[in-house]
Amino acid sequence: MEKVDQFIDQLPSKYKKVASTLREIINSSSPAIEEKYSYKVPFYYYLGPLCYINSRKDHIYLGFVYGNQLEDEYNVLEAGDRKQVRIISYYTMNELSRDVLMFYVNQAMILNELKRN
Numbered sequence: 001m002e003k004v005d006q007f008i009d010q011l012p013s014k015y016k017k018v019a020s021t022l023r024e025i026i027n028s029s030s031p032a033i034e035e036k037y038s039y040k041v042p043f044y045y046y047l048g049p050l051c052y053i054n055s056r057k058d059h060i061y062l063g064f065v066y067g068n069q070l071e072d073e074y075n076v077l078e079a080g081d082r083k084q085v086r087i088i089s090y091y092t093m094n095e096l097s098r099d100v101l102m103f104y105v106n107q108a109m110i111l112n113e114l115k116r117n
Contacts, residue, residue: 001035001036001037001042003037004023004035004037004042007019007037007040007041007042007053008020008023008042011055011060014092015055015059015060015090017093018060018090018092018093018096019042019053019055019060021093021096022053022060022062022090022096022101023035023042023053025098025101025102025105026044026051026062026101026105027044029102029105029106029109030046030109032046032047033045033046033050033109034046038052039052041053041054046108046109046112047109047112047113047115047116048065048112048115048116049065050064050065050105050108050109050112051063051064051065051105051108052065058091059089059090059091060089060090061087061088061089061090062087062088062090062101063085063086063087064077064085064086064087064088064104064108065084065085065108066084066108066111066112066115067079067082067084067085067086067087067108068082068083068084068085068086069111070086070104070107070108070111071107072086073103074100074103076088076100076104077104088101088104
């Protein structure tokens with residue numbers, strides 16, 4: 001998706017690999033996940049909104065739309081002042097674990113399936 005590529009390309013170099021890896025893991029988790037460029041960020045949908053990638057000056061983060069309903073097995077979800085969304089912040093590539101990320105993506109997918117039924 002061209003706009004998602006542009007989003008990643010405009011990031012500071014130290015965050016491009018993190019964002020690209022997040023993108024690859026999310027897209028590879030299910031062929032049913034749709035990647036779109038919404039709200040000026042890469043957004044991922046599976047039976048509704050699932051998660052999105054965004055950046056701040058000092059980190060990249062993955063936001064889960066219904067994160068307040070996810071089990072925080074690895075104690076990485078941050079609420080901040082958000083009521084519903086929870087984020088996982090990445091300051092370096094070393095913090096990114098495929099297994100941990102897949103745990104939360106799979107959980108979010110199951111949650112969207114349950115909301116649909």
